[in-house]
Amino acid sequence: MNGYLLFILTILLLGYLIDLTVALLNLRSLSPELPAEFTGVYGQEEYARSQEYTRVTTRFALIQSTVSLSLTLVFILAGGFNLIDLVARSFGLSSIPTGLIFTGLLALLSTALNLPFSVYSTFVIEQRFGFNTTTVATFILDGLKALLLAIVLGGPLLAAILWFFETSGPLAWLYCWIAAVAFILVVQFLAPVVIMPLFNKFVPLADGELKEAITRYAAAQRFALQGIYTMDGSKRSTRANAFFTGFGRFRRIVFFDTLMDKLATSEIVAVLAHEMGHYKLKHIPVTMVLSILQMGLLFFILSLFLGNQGLFAAFGMEHLSIYAGLVFFGFLYAPISTLLAIGFHAFSRRNEYQADRFAAQTGADGEALISGLKKLSVSNLSNLTPHPLHVFLNYSHPPILARIEALRRLETGAAGH
Known part of the structure; x- marks a missing residue:
């Protein structure tokens, strides 16, 4: 063999x-x-x-x-x-x-084979345990958007890698590495303002007790917040989360709307402090x-x-x-x-x-x-x-x-x- x-x-x-x-x-x-x-x-x-x-x-x-x-x-x-x-x-x-x-073709074949499992996980298991809020229309649109992003973003990167390996000799791996790094950095900047809004709505956090508490804590840590947003995570699931995304002036802190419903103000600020710690x-x-x-x-x-x-x-x-x-x-x-x-x-x-x-x-x-x-x-x-x-x-x-x-x-x- x-x-x-x-x-x-x-x-x-x-x-x-x-x-x-x-x-x-x-x-x-x-x-x-x-x-x-x-x-x-x-x-x-x-x-x-x-x-x-x-x-x-x-x-x-x-x-x-x-x-x-x-x-x-x-x-x-x-x-x-x-x-x-x-x-x-x-x-x-x-x-x-x-x-x-x-x-x-390989990607489409893999997607087709995994699709039944994804459907069952989302609409049977997650539904059974009260997590799923995804509609069939949202599920289909998410798949189509992901496919579009793969073509628009992944296609040119793959073409560049193939071109480098075909034309650049022993240093092709180095050029591919540089191209891939540049691609990742660009995507990091584009993600919060272009890519993520394709899937979710981001709304600035309304004035009130929570925003004041967050602003007060961030000021104490001398941490400039470019934006505090809530995201309609409930559109797909009842799970709760929070995260930072982007760099520089595109940096955002994002709270799932489900998180806002489940945690008290002091708890949300503590979660923010944890995420800020990573930065x-x-x-x-x-x-x-x-x-x-x-x-x-x-x-x-x-x-x-x-x-x-x-x-x-x-x-x-x-x-x-x-x-x-x-x-x-x-x-x-x-x-x-x-x-x-x-x-x-x-x-x-x-x-x-x-x-x-x-x-x-x-x-x-x-x-x-x-x-x-x-x-x-x-x-x-x-x-x-x-x-x-x-x-x-x-x-x-x-x-x-x-x-x-x-x-x-x-x-x-x-x-x-």
Whole structure:
């Protein structure tokens, strides 16, 4: 058997088995006993419902991954990539348009296969547990808008990458890296003013107690707020959230309207303080720099495998091409990507603890942050007792009880002084 094919099949199967094992461990870690910290916050019936939500979503994810793995294996072994390539080549176009067609067909096929799972998740599971507020029309429009953005933004970037690799010799990976970085930076600036309004409405926060409290806290931290907005998150879900977006004069803080309904003013200010902590502690630019370095590594390793005949033989390809090499390299890069993701998750969890500490130490009410986190956990039916291995591999935020414990220690330390 082709060595590349054996490696790819092994990685796919091993990844699936690891995910299966971790999911089963996570289900076994569900405890019927309500943690003491949530006494009086979670009713026993609601707590049982949160655990049922974890069970249902976990089992559904396992079914989806099983189907996805099975179809991927069949597609590879049956020469599906070669068939798509022959269809793309049948138009008789040059290499770059052919590559765009090839990639587009694969993306459409993947979307079509995942669509039933997305529909079931949204309109059955999320509906059953009271989260879904998405209408069929909104669901369809979201898909069409996402497709349009992929064509308008992703198409030119992919064309540029293909062109660089075809024409720029050994330094092509470097030019691709520079182009990709420039693309990301432009999108970061465009997102809050052009892209995100395609999906949601952003309304300036009305004058009143909340705006005054936020402005007062921001002024105390010498943090210039370019805009405070509410977003119609309730258009799609009852879940609550808040975030910063954009840079410079495009910087905004955004609160989901669902968050406004569920948290008191002091709790919302505490959530804001947490998000502000990420900015003040330079988490966002550092994360971006790390992501950019990771991208550079990806393009460099990619340049070593493009045109590799053994790799193309593994997928039963009749023709070599840069565009197919990009897709096939993704299979080889999966183990590195997984290891890097674990590192990024650990870094992100550390940042969350630091942002919590920043909020508690800069005038925001630490107890309000704790109560806000509790309310959000209850409203989102969060799993309070995830398995440590599941957290290590998949969590970008620490488990809620770990965050509360860290905040309690901080309060105890402050009281001791």
